Amino acid sequence: SSSSDKAVDESVCGTEDGFCIGLVTDIGKVDDKSFNQSAWEGAQEAASINGGFAKYVETQDPKDYAANIALFAEAGYNVIVTVGFLMAEATAVASEQYPDVKFIGVDQFYAGSAANYSGLIFPEDKAGFIVGYLGGYLTTSGKTAAIAGGPDSIPPVRKFIEGFVAGVGYAAKEQGKNFPKASSVYYTGANAFQDPAWGASTAQQYLDQDYDVIFSAGGKTGNGGLARTAQKSGAYCIGVDTDQWGTVPEAQACLVTSAMKLIPQGVVALIGQVKDGSFAGGNYVGDVGAAPYHDFDSKIPSEVKTKVEEVTAKVISGEIATGVKP
Amino acid sequence: MRFIRAWITPLIALFIAFAIGAILMITQGSDPVKAYQSLFTTAFSTQEGLAKTFGKATPLAISGLAVVIGLRAGLFNIGAQGQLISGALAAAWAGYAITGLPMIAHVPLCLLIGGFFGSIVGYIAGALKAYRGIHEVITTIMLNSIVLQLAEYLSNGPLKEEGSIIARTPEVLDTAKIGSVAGLPIGFFLSGLLALGVWWIFKKTTTGFRFETVGKNKNAAWYAGIAVKRNTVFAMVACGALAGFGGAVETLGVVGKFEPAFNQGLGFDGITIALLARANPLAVIPGAILFGGMRGAGPTMQFSAGVSPEIIDLILAIVLFFVTAPIISRILKLKNDTTTQVTSGWGSN
């Protein structure tokens, strides 16, 4: 069921004292182990922090974006979270149509000036860079790879991948090693994000060529790549978006870290702004970072950990530029 | 009486499907009454809802017709999806790149261009079948992927909207947009006209007779002076043109531009609808309205009753099952022969 288990119920929505949060997913489900799920976790947490109510609708057809947003807006919801950059336009239009409702667009860069729409964006390239940097220190063969479930026409996908490649390069240079440039493949087509078997087979193809660090990014396709890499001892895999230690448990044998976008935190922060009245629209740059090492914590040399920490700080602050175009 | 008989099976099928759907909802802890109430009010009772239903039904109906033409001509066109995308993209291009035309010329031109590009994809499959003997099931499956990749490339490359971060074409000009009359999308009326047209072609014209004869007995067709190969190609071209046209209507009437994700699944729903309609062009329209209405109301059902939208797929599957399986007609002792074959298999040719 879609309603959260909070004490507050739906009847308060549209009334003076209700605080209701609606969430519209992109194509896919709130349990997609990916950005929809992260955003929904954030919405639920925000609801419980602020004593509000949260509910979602799952989009089945991109042509319904506007209609799905309208469901919440018409019902008097206070905040509507829309997930995915494909929904940017529909969200912008809705923000003009419903000036009293606040909109939070996850992964949406907002170029306009409306005060009730905030884009929650992430420098994915930085997250990719950090894990790539780690990968550059972990590899023994010097061969690292990124598998993108999804085409390079989708900016978050491309930025993760290119950031990773840059990060590996940075680590190689730092160590004075002559690694080949990190390899990457992009998968396009009808099943770009939802073909785990393709992800797995492609990971296997890399593993057979002695690649030992594999960053597998992009929905279910990427998850397939992680799960497969876990079968080869000595190989490392890196997840994406959330800490995939929890969402793809079958990958735990290889999962050193994940390139994270802290979507839930961003959503919570922005909804908090709405609640306390400081929400002002514009873009909100969310945090990125590497997930904990979990089982690998003891296996990664502490000097490497320290280096990663330093580089993370520098990349986040902008001292180190990733060189990835936005 | 014949009218009632034609409708009674589908109605009972719908009823059973909704009943099973209700049980599934209860097992998931949702309220079926609330869910169905919201479904009917949003899909069929308000002006806005009807507009949405018909809007969704439009491309489904047109691609369904494209599949019907194939079935009638003995061809199983799995390629409506690729043909539709090709038409949608071409119409988007024509809609923004061709400037200075009045609406009355621009819209038809874009539709024609969409149909034309759809027909090219159909032509490839038809010609490979007629002249190289390659089965249309292979070629149309392969072409779906090829066209999708091309569309991905074009909408992210040469045809990409300047400054856009996502892969899509610019918005089509206002002169290329199809609006609505009386609040209902014009595209839907077009699809109705097309259905009548297709029905009438098979009922009344020599072209329809040619297609159908080729579909039923290639040897007799050849013997009777029907150019089998040419008509095979021609039928696939017609399928492609129709599906491409459907894509164009979608671009000009609903989406306003081309974005790869926006047309997914339409051609495949078209196949299901064509089968539900048992290859009868007129029956495609109610089939498409059912699909359009249910698909359009999915989010509302989830909003108001918390039902996950997969229930819609299940209900549609059950409808298809009971409309086409000879259960209801046997129980009611109806003489409508639901076991007649609408497809010709694919071994014999």
Next chain:
Amino acid sequence: MATLLQVKNLTKSFGSVIANNNISFEVNAGEIVALLGENGAGKSTLVKSVFGLLRPDQGEIYIDGKQMAPGDTAAVIASGVGMVHQHFQLVPVMSVTENIILGDEPKDGIFISIKKAEKKVRALSEKFGLAVDPTANIEDLPVGMQQRVEILKALSKDVRLLIFDEPTAVLTPQETDELILVIKNLAQLGVGVIVITHKLREVMALADRVVVLRDGKVVGTTTPKQSDEAGLAQMMVGRNVVLEVSKGAANPGQPVLSVKGLEVFDDRKLLAVKGVDLQVRSGEILGIAGVEGNGQRELVEAICGMRVRAKGEVLVGGMGTKDMHPHAVHEAGLSHIPEDREKHGLVSSYSIADNLILNRFDQQPFARGWFRNMSAIKKNADLLVKKFDIRTTSPAALASALSGGNKQKVVIARELSQDLQVLVAAQPTRGVDVGSIEFIHKQLIAARDGGAGVLLVSAELDEIISLSDRIAVMSGGIIVATIDNKNADRDYLGRLMAGLSA
């Protein structure tokens, strides 16, 4: 003599059609029973019920006194019943051997032993004097050869009761004679036999007893001694049938069909027609006699535009025609009753009305420009159904619902109802009952008398002799002689056909 088969009060209906109505009859060991009846009288239905292929609505079937469960073909086969079916029950893409062993395969471990199987087929073929090539694919064989395979298949088990449903429809006179011998030998050995045929001559030659069906009922039982061909025909049809063809003298005019130096390959890419010249004049019937497989089929197909002409030309009304365009040849004024009506002649899932205009659907008055003219199509159908006595509930009924004879009438009606200079009739009465044969013969003569040149190809020598004005004998791909009908005589023609110099 022991009673081998006993059928008691058997009734079987298809929808509203009662195909068998309370039928009882029996067959004794060593006895040959002929089943006789018009097309659609219910003969095949009856034997299919016996063989377990159909479930009768009522009635019992006993074999050797043991009651058979309805619809249990396997049990019927196991009790020693073999059947040669009216429609070939052979898999076209498989070999002769595979077809014969199907259902009772000799094995070597878990695999089929093709060696044993081929040996078995060779032995069978020797035993019954029916020569076949065990390794040939069925689809490459001429129909007569296929029929042989079908017969061998029925004989391949130890049979005690054999059922033949029109086994001779596609056999040459020689082959027919051989088969009659085989059947008589089997009966001598104590095998009971049921034979269905439309050829009264064979009935007279074979049967110990004749059971006549009409409209699903047994209308009489007789023996060849008690009756004659005319009597049998009368029993079947319920009226007097003229078996002799009565026709006036021919009145030949200009040549309307000329074939010059024609050479044609068969499906196996062997030269089957090796340089044929012939002329058919208006107002005459030219019959082509020959043992099946001597190039007649290829000749007809090449004339009608259905087969590539390797060399030579075909002129219709003085105009050259093109191969592989049967329709264009048709347009030039040649009508064609094709040998394979299911394949070329009809679209069985179309209505009778549509089939009656199949090759003119886009011409006046059946189409006006792009539009089909339904009322003209219906009018045409009503007229032809009446004129050609096509037995159907309605012209809107599907062709698949017609009996074989009536299907043939549809094709004939269509081909004769248009302006024609030349009529090519290939096996026009194959599988058709005596009443319909009489009718078709009249139509062919009427076409001749209307000024058409008729080219008749038939495996029935009697038909050729009685209808033709001139007879061309084909053997080994060439025309060995063309003789005037006055000089025709069965033996003489037979020798020519066999390739012996006369």
Next chain:
Amino acid sequence: MVGVVTKMTKSVMRSKKTIYLYLVILAIAIAYTINSVSTVAVAASSITFGLPLAMAAMVGIMCERTGVVNIGIEGTLLTSSFFGFFVAALSQNLIWGLIAAIASGAATGLLLALLTVSWKMDQIIAGTIVNILATGLTSFFYKQGYSLPAIFPRWSIPGLAEIPFLGRVLFQSGPITYFGLIFILVLYFAIYHTPWGLRTRAIGEHPSSADTSGISVLRIKYTNVVIAGAFGGLTGAYLTLELVGSFDRGFSAGKGFTALAIMIFGRWNPIGALLAAVFFGFAQALANQLMIDGLVNIPGPFINMLPYVLTIVVLAFSAGKVRGPAAAGQPYEREKA
């Protein structure tokens, strides 16, 4: 058996196709000398990409050889990987998962047989029903948060696994892979050399000839369609329990449809379909390798369309008309014969 095999081998040696075989071996040898690692990886990937398609194509072949067109393969794959995954995850036992996958696959076959053989429904419609029911049910009842205890491990076959090239490509695979490959070979021999195969083919071509030979058409059709479904279930198990180790909504991602194309490409012949699938897998692996090596600068979509384009091109130039089982798609009704 031995006799059959030697005869086969002999006829292969004599056939014109031998030249292609030599060309392929030559090409592999050249590639191997230039870059052995990539060559082995691409070849191994050709199998990983191709095997599920080949196995799924066998489902189609078994059904169509017996006269039932099966476009419900996608539904079978989806259903069986769903049950395979969840039963294995809930019981924490791969074998139970395997059994569940096979049983649920067989159940989809049974449904198809019921609709097409007993009820004589239009076969394309019946297959479509299987597909959309499977899609709806598996996504409606999907729950996240489960995971497998392990996946089927790869078994290196002693001796054979050490052979250069072939060792890695063929003899270091998982159990379902071995079984699948063996099944394909067995199916080939069974179809062409056993009584069952003869009867099956006869039914697919001309069912009444089997019926009149005392063969129960109904029983063989049911048996074959259900066994085919079970093998489809094994294919689903391969995907989830041996290749990937997870399950998600829409997991089969269209493989059931591609398998139809592979079946026709392989001319309804098990070996033909295996070769077609490996070819298709090779094209996919090659496309990947082009991106992996990053040597050519072609836009991704063009590389990703390679398998599809290559298939059409190969067919267009090799072709000749293919003829499927003549009675596939038509229900068999005695009383209508």
